[in-house]
Amino acid sequence: MIRMLSVFLAAAALASAQRSFGQEEWAKPFQPHRVIGPVYYIGTADLACFLITSPSGHILLNTGLADSAGMIRKNVESLGFKLADVKMLLTNQAHFDHVAAMAELKKATGAQMLATEGDKAVLEDGGRSDFFLGKDYWFAPVKVDRVLKDGESVKLGPNELRVHLT
Numbered sequence: 001m002i003r004m005l006s007v008f009l010a011a012a013a014l015a016s017a018q019r020s021f022g023q024e025e026w027a028k029p030f031q032p033h034r035v036i037g038p039v040y041y042i043g044t045a046d047l048a049c050f051l052i053t054s055p056s057g058h059i060l061l062n063t064g065l066a067d068s069a070g071m072i073r074k075n076v077e078s079l080g081f082k083l084a085d086v087k088m089l090l091t092n093q094a095h096f097d098h099v100a101a102m103a104e105l106k107k108a109t110g111a112q113m114l115a116t117e118g119d120k121a122v123l124e125d126g127g128r129s130d131f132f133l134g135k136d137y138w139f140a141p142v143k144v145d146r147v148l149k150d151g152e153s154v155k156l157g158p159n160e161l162r163v164h165l166t
Helices: 002-020 066-078 102-109 117-124
Strands: 033-036 039-041 050-052 058-061 086-090 112-116 146-148 153-156 159-162
Touching: 058 153, 066 102, 086 102, 086 153, 112 117, 117 146
Parallel strands: 058 086, 086 112, 112 146
Antiparallel strands: 033 039, 039 050, 050 058, 153 159
16 A cells, blocks of 8 residues: 555656646746847746847747746846837747747737747647647637748848748
């Protein structure tokens, strides 16, 4: 009986660790800073979010967890920029840990959400169709305004990003 209980508790601990994905560290604040040129790190200690700035407006790449929106706003403003100047929202993948605050930040900024065809459904259904995490990790759905293709360029002011599907 004790052995069975030990196995059960070990399995439960392992399952719990796998489900949490280290979210405590993912939510830990981190000092925003300039990376290079117009690229600024505005993410947490373990989830990367970037602000790419220009006089024509800014690009926000990734948002982290759902409760990261306030921290992102604070980090953008502490660097001397305005969240309202964000014109484009991008992600490098549509898992909850990269996009869960997208809907809130889209609403706050009025920015366009750009995504690849493969990420469009996941973003618009709030992660439910995510083949890997969909049954456990949902987020507020966000409408994709423009679908990006491999090799396509995204331009805002002097900044140009190229889409590479991997």
